[in-house]
Amino acid sequence: MRCLVVNIGQLLTMAGPDTPRRGKEMASVHPILDGAVLVEDGRIAACGFKDIVLNDSRARGSRIIDAGGRVVSPGFVDSHSHPVFAAPRLSDFESRLQGKTYEEIAAAGGGILSSVQKTRGATQAALTAGLQARAARFIEAGTTTLEAKSGYGLDLDTELKMLRSIATVGSAGPLELVPTLLAAHAVPPEYKGKKDDYLKLVCGEIIPKAAAEGLAKFVDVFCEEGYFSVEDAEKVLAAGAKAGLKAKVHAEQITLSGGTKLAARLNAVSADHLEMCEEADILALAASGTVATLLPGSNYFLSKPYPRARRFIDLGAAVALATDFNPGSCPCWDMRMILSIACTQMKMSPAEAWVAATVNGAHALGLGATHGTLQNGKTADLVCWDAVDFREIPYYFGGSGVSWVMKAGAIAYSRETLKL
C-alpha cells in the first residue's frame, strides 16, 4: 500500500548520519516547511520538500493524507520503561507525600519488591491485558517504539511470564516493543542475604533461557548500593553477552556507584538515569558509543534533583530522553511531558529534546539504522501534531496534542476522521 502525506507545515525528518547525535549535533533539527512524505509498504519511500516528493513517479495514485499545515515528526522512541506490572503503587505514592523517601519505602516492604509479589501472583493473561491497555496510551501519546523491561518477577517463571506478555503485545501491535531482561533489578526475598546465589540463578538460568527463547534483546542491571555492585553488574552483563544480549545499565540513580564507568567500558548500548554522575562519568560516556539516557520524569515524580543534561551535552555525550514508565518512580507514559520537563528543568533546548526523544532513543535501542528519523527506507513511524511549530510540543504541557499516529505505514491512532 502507498500513501502520501501532504500539506505538512513543518516536517521534522531528523535526517542525518546513522550515528547517535552528540554535543552541537543535537542543537538543530532543520524543519522542512511545506513538506511531504511518501510511504510504501510500511517504509518511507520519499520524504522532504513537497515539490520533490510529489514529482516522484510512485506518488501518483497514492492515497492522500492532508496534514493540514501542521507539524509531522518521527514517532517517539521511548528507550526505557517497566510497563509490565499488576498494580500501581498508590500507597508508596502517599507515603512519599508524607515525607518518606523511595529508599525508606523500599526498606519498609514497598518499592520494587511489592510489585514483585503482585506480579508473581498475576496470571499471564492479566499481565498481557494490562500491558495491552498501556500500549494504547503510549501510541496515543505519539510513541511508536517502546523498550519494555521485565524485572518484577525475579524468578525464572515470572521473568519469562513478563517477557512473554511483552512478546504477545508487541507482535499484536501497533506499538513496537523491544524486550529487555532485568532479572537483576533487586534481590528477591527468598534470596535475602544470599545475593551470590541469586546471581548464579540469573546468570546460569534466567539469562540463557530468556535468550534461547528469543524473548529478550538486551540485558539490564540495577547497579546501585543495596542492589547490585559493579562487580555483580559485570557478571550479569557478561552472562548476557555470552547469550547474545547487549547491555544496558541502570547507573548512578541514587548514589555514585560506578555503573556509568562500567557501561562505558563495556560499550553498553546505554547507561540510564545518571543523576549522580561525576565529571569523569560524563567524560567516559562522551568518549564511548554508549548513549546517556536521562529519565527526568522519575526525578519529577520522586522530587529528586535532575541529571545535569547541559553538562552531558556540552561535554559531548549522546543524550536520549525516555519515560522510565513504571509503577514506583515514574507513572508517566507521555514523552511530551518528558520533553517539557527536560526543557524547563534541565534547560535542554526544544531541538535537543526532539533529537534525544527520537534519533538518540533509537540508538539507545540499537535501532538507529531503521528508526528515529524519517529517511528513505526507514520504518514509516509518523506523528501529526496539533501544532504548527515543533517547539510547541515541549511548550504546551498537560495534554498530548497528537492528531494522528502512523506505525509502519498504517494509521495506529487518530483523533480526527482522516480525509483519505
Ligand code: NIG
Ligand atoms: O528505573 N531504579 C530501578 N528501577 C526503576 C524503578 C522501579 C520501581 O520502583 O518499581 C527505575 O526508576
Ligand code: FE
Ligand atoms: Fe528504570
